[in-house]
Amino acid sequence: MYDLAIVWDWIAFSVRWLHVITAMAWIGASFYFIALDLMLKPNEALPEGAYGEEWEVHGGGFYHTVKYLVAPARMPEHLTWHKWQSYSTWLSGAALLMIVYWVGGELFLLDPTRAELSLWQGILISGGSLTIGWLLYDAMCKSRLADTPTVLMLLLFVILVIMSWGYNQIFTGRAALLHLGAFTATIMTANVFFQIMPNQRIVVEDLKAGRTPDAKYGKIAKVRSTHNNYLTLPVVFLMLSNHYPLAFGTEYSWIIASLIFLTGVTIRHYFNTMHKTGTGPHWTWAVTVLLMVLIAWLSTVKTGDTWEEAEARELTAYEQKYASAAGFEDAYDTVTGNCSMCHAREPAWGNMQWAPKGVYLETPGDVARHADQIYLQAGLSHAMPPPNAIQMDEEARQTIVAWVREVRDQ
Numbered sequence: 001m002y003d004l005a006i007v008w009d010w011i012a013f014s015v016r017w018l019h020v021i022t023a024m025a026w027i028g029a030s031f032y033f034i035a036l037d038l039m040l041k042p043n044e045a046l047p048e049g050a051y052g053e054e055w056e057v058h059g060g061g062f063y064h065t066v067k068y069l070v071a072p073a074r075m076p077e078h079l080t081w082h083k084w085q086s087y088s089t090w091l092s093g094a095a096l097l098m099i100v101y102w103v104g105g106e107l108f109l110l111d112p113t114r115a116e117l118s119l120w121q122g123i124l125i126s127g128g129s130l131t132i133g134w135l136l137y138d139a140m141c142k143s144r145l146a147d148t149p150t151v152l153m154l155l156l157f158v159i160l161v162i163m164s165w166g167y168n169q170i171f172t173g174r175a176a177l178l179h180l181g182a183f184t185a186t187i188m189t190a191n192v193f194f195q196i197m198p199n200q201r202i203v204v205e206d207l208k209a210g211r212t213p214d215a216k217y218g219k220i221a222k223v224r225s226t227h228n229n230y231l232t233l234p235v236v237f238l239m240l241s242n243h244y245p246l247a248f249g250t251e252y253s254w255i256i257a258s259l260i261f262l263t264g265v266t267i268r269h270y271f272n273t274m275h276k277t278g279t280g281p282h283w284t285w286a287v288t289v290l291l292m293v294l295i296a297w298l299s300t301v302k303t304g305d306t307w308e309e310a311e312a313r314e315l316t317a318y319e320q321k322y323a324s325a326a327g328f329e330d331a332y333d334t335v336t337g338n339c340s341m342c343h344a345r346e347p348a349w350g351n352m353q354w355a356p357k358g359v360y361l362e363t364p365g366d367v368a369r370h371a372d373q374i375y376l377q378a379g380l381s382h383a384m385p386p387p388n389a390i391q392m393d394e395e396a397r398q399t400i401v402a403w404v405r406e407v408r409d410q
Helices: 003-040 086-100 119-142 149-170 171-206 216-243 253-277 283-298 308-314 318-325 326-340 365-371 371-380 394-408
Strands: 049-060 061-068
Touching: 003 061, 003 253, 049 171, 061 253, 086 171, 086 308, 119 149, 119 171, 119 253, 149 171, 149 253, 171 216, 171 253, 216 253, 253 283, 253 326, 308 365, 318 365, 318 394, 326 365, 326 371, 326 394, 365 371, 371 394
Parallel strands: none
Antiparallel strands: 049 061
């Protein structure tokens, strides 16, 4: 039964929900500890080895936090490790990447107008690039560049720009930005798993054995944690970008993604400074606004194939399967009659500049390519078209259902 598509869609929704929840927990914990670290105040009455303290109030209670630069003289019986938020976010994100962009690769991952790739080649590039990116970054951090944090950060930015451009030459627009986010998130989680947590364990084991921990382990963790702090906001933007064609559907989407990393630096610099000194450098907001204005301007440059080019393009095997099925002509007429006023290269609806989510439904190839989405959005459910735009009757919806099930039941 093709209704397995419904089950699969709910699995994707559930994994996405999990991903958002764990990401909120990870980002919240990360921001909290960065702020806490910067707000610590020295006090002569602190225990030996303590660096600073912070008093906080929340939920009707008071909290007293003391930080040791290396470790306390005596190891406490209980330690709380903040690691599962990061691991759960990456694992759920990797699962979602596989569900949407690997299993649904014919539609969401591959763009034959950019690169002629088979699905397995696209998947190999998708997964392999994440691994290679981490190895390159990790090697940089372990080199002498670690002694010059600013240079290291600039080189990381250069790598991200190159990857942004590279993904844009291979994948669909939405997949390119999503993969750049996954590339960055992989670095962040690998920092926790391969560096921050192992170094913390070494310190703990040294203390338990009565040895004095080496301060270098804390220094390494600090560098990686700082990188994670500045990369967080751009990753959130990139994960949301697939809902906004203005972000992913332009010729300059790779530049937009690159500039977003700069806004992450300016915003976090403001808050980091504010937490440390009590006031933030207000010029960072002016820079952030200027960057966003530039991004908005770049997003108005329209690209992509014209209707004539799309009409002349040879259909892929996936598209041909749906375009040659019984009932396609009726379904095509139904879709273009109810959906193409918005889902067009030049939308006719109001002041709409871009087709929603960058989905075009004009040519036979367009409709065949998005068969699964049409089936779920306008066949089984009434999500599309919006009721205030067009009243699509049940007979039209059943025409779509019958067409798609004809293919899936074969």
